[in-house]
Amino acid sequence: MIRDKIVTADEAIALIRDGDVVSCSGFVGIGTPEELIASLERRFIETEGPRDLTLVFAAAPGDGKERGLNRLAREGLVQRAIGGHWSLVPKLGKLATDNRIQAYNLPLGTISHLYRDSAAHRAGTLTKVGLGTFVDPRQSGGKINARTTQDIVRVMEIDGEEWLFYKAFPINVALIRGTTADAEGNITMEREALMLDAQAAAMAARNANGLVIVQVERIASSGSLDARSVVIPGVLVDCVVLAPPSAHKQTYATDYNAAYSGEIRVPVNKIPALALDERKLIARRCAFELPLGGVINLGIGMPEAVAAVAAEERVLDHLTLTAEAGVIGGMPQGGLDFGAGINTQALLHQNQQFDFYDGGGLDLACLGMAEIDRMGNVNVSRFGSRLAGAGGFINISQNARRLVFAGTFTAGGIVTAVEDGQMRIVTEGRTRKFVEAVEQVTFSGPLAAAKGQTVYYVTERCVFRLRPEGLQLIEVAPGIEIEHDVLAHMAFRPLIGDVAVMDPRIYRPKPMGLAAVLQDLQLTDRLSYDEERNILFANFEGMAIRAESDIQCVRRVFEGMCARAGRRVALIVNYDGFRIEESLADEYFEMVASLQREYYSTTTRYTTSAFMRMKLGDALSSRQAAAHIFETHAEASEFICTRAHFAGAA
Incomplete structure (x- = not known):
């Protein structure tokens, strides 16, 4: 050598x-x-x-x-x-x-x-x-x-x-x-x-x-x-x-920043609130899809504003942002610093990051869109003689569990206004983005629909969802007329069913209270109610209680679910992988015991962890709440069904 x-x-x-x-x-x-x-x-x-x-x-x-x-x-x-x-x-x-x-x-x-x-x-x-x-x-x-x-x-x-x-x-x-x-x-x-x-x-x-x-x-x-x-x-x-x-500058924009190399961690300056223009409107609607505790990739351009909205709504600390170049956690940077991150949790080799991405590691990706057609295909890579290239777009869009495309409805000179919570198009863009057929397919709508991927297309005035038959219009902004402001500027007619009004909070200047909204939405997704058998199932697997607001969310969602049932319900809870901050345990179990006394006819819980079974049993018994705790779902269900049988016989 x-x-x-x-x-x-x-x-x-x-x-x-x-x-x-x-x-x-x-x-x-x-x-x-x-x-x-x-x-x-x-x-x-x-x-x-x-x-x-x-x-x-x-x-x-x-x-x-x-x-x-x-x-x-x-x-x-x-x-x-x-x-x-x-x-x-x-x-x-x-x-x-x-x-x-x-x-x-x-x-x-x-x-x-x-x-x-x-x-x-x-x-x-x-x-x-x-x-x-x-x-x-x-x-x-x-x-x-x-x-x-x-x-x-x-x-x-x-x-x-x-x-x-x-x-x-x-x-x-x-x-x-x-x-x-x-x-x-x-x-x-x-x-x-x-x-x-x-x-x-x-x-x-x-x-x-x-x-x-x-x-x-x-x-x-x-x-x-x-x-x-x-x-x-x-x-x-x-x-x-x-x-x-x-x-040998660290980036084309920065000679050297010790935070980019992970040498130091720095206080993150408060991200200034965005003006209430079309960029913020789109980012706000996209933010409703953010999975708290999830792993996310935000693309360049319009999707970058989602991070600013998340910061304004105080949910940024509940997300793990990533960049395809290898950054895990922290705050990815933009412009000629794109690819770098500050306060990162880990830095992977790029090929390892794509192992993670390609295997479905992303809970959500929010990416830009330049052309969209009736089947949900998206082009971001080629426009005549202008060659952008796919970059990581194909890897990310094809494999993220949930996908949101973000962009203005038209391009080239679009001007919008928001007045008293109503959306108004002042000047329409010169170029249609919803076209009969995209010039180049960077994302395949039919392939995504066939495998059941959840895909949304978010603009300042409306939202589409991907269906097997193509794009479906599902939401329009307050003040927007479907025929005049949407369909008249598309080269095709999308599927149209029951069209909802986009959340009015998006079009108001004050913060939306997004943290509570996302907590409720995601906890609701963990619950299912069998009305015929009157059994409520709660899947707390992998769930974490990190703050008082998490406890309040559990109470709020369970009270709402039980109130809608209109009677006491039998409850089964999966506690596998459940985590709670020790300082919050007393408050949490007081809340659980209170709900049990007020809303449940019978309650069972199960977890494969012997330690968790012991902890649950001690916490509930000390509060005079029945502690029927099992190792498996089958055992918990059998107990509920046996109780229901004897109750019916009596």
Whole structure:
């Protein structure tokens, strides 16, 4: 092993050969090896080489103007590009849409997984991500232009189910960024905002007998790096390049923020309340779908306002926000800081984050929408010569348990007003967004409907829900006329049944009291009442009582349910995985005993936890409340039914 791997950028880049497949890390400006990219650009200008490279990138390493991979948008230098997100590399995107290079747009998460699968010498990545979208080979297979003819995605059937197989390819060169290196090439990333796929890409290049070049901002002495902090071991690295500070900013907008790297936690400044415009109206309606205690992804643009509404309504602390680049918890950032987070709970490798996303880890995703058609298909990726790319949209939208699309009803100059709680369209947008057929399918409505995914489409004036037959209009804003303000500006007529009025609190300036609303809605979802047998079942599995407001919510919802029943009910409660703050236990069990005395004829509870059975028994017995506690649902139900039988016989 070469002991001293520290070289100049030009010396490292000189090793790249014509025709190489070059992967480049970067999420906007985070992790983007600007010094290496600039050196490659400079070499091509001066020597006209290397030529005919294939560029591979998951998230666009660029600023939407000149930096990042925009530097490499030169004919002759690039022959082919395979990317997930394209909107921040418009110069490279123009080469693609002008048919001057071969180009593919694949889901960001799938490219991330391809790095890992290439490293393991697997044939490719097998996934359902992309089915029914433009990535599906029965549509375009991810090809961006006519010049691109090779199929790299194919449909496979396994046990009667369709999958997409993305063919792996060798990585000849990996351009990566870290923080600190030693002479042996061990790389740490303590000042980086993200780890991205640096490790997987390095492994892929190393196992293809390729070249791994890492840009860093500082050099440490040999043997001084903590082994647990090393993200890329030196055995994977060929060259280390020390970059000047100007080429190693933490993001394109920020030289360095210690909160982005997790070095410190910072007080979160109060997020200013949004003006009551269409952006806030949409975000407010979306916020009614937030799952308290849930894991959420908020897309860029309109969905970012949902976080501001959640903060104003004091529910932000009850949510776990995530970003596809690897951030878990905290507050994801926007603009050219997008991808970073402050006060994060954890930071994953990007491919691991997409393992979590693809497996259904998101309770809710709120994403933007540009074009929507009658079947609920959404396009956010391609508009004529403008190439945005799918990014992580396909992975996220296809696999989130609950999905909300957010956007104005029309685009281009829309002006709205809210007067006395009534919505008014002052100036209609120039462009329809609800079209007969989307230009490109980034989200498949029929596929989502077939698997029973809950999907809403929220605008400032109305809400649609996805049904198997297509879009159904389910809500309109107060003051909005369906024919004049909605249907007249759509290229198709949606399904229309009983149309409700959107919650009037959305259109009032004061806070909506969302925390109590969401608590009640989500607790109600845990209850079911069998009127014929007069049995109320409460599923408290995994539920947590963290505040007095949680106790008040339980009382309020149970009192309402029992009042509607109009008689005493038999109650069965599942306490598996139930958690309660010790300081709240007395108040909670006093409330439970009070409800039991007033509303229940018979009560049973069950949990597989022996400790919880003991705790419940002690708490209820000490309050003179009957404590019929069992291990299984079957035992609890049998007790209830036996009691009912003897009561009937008597």
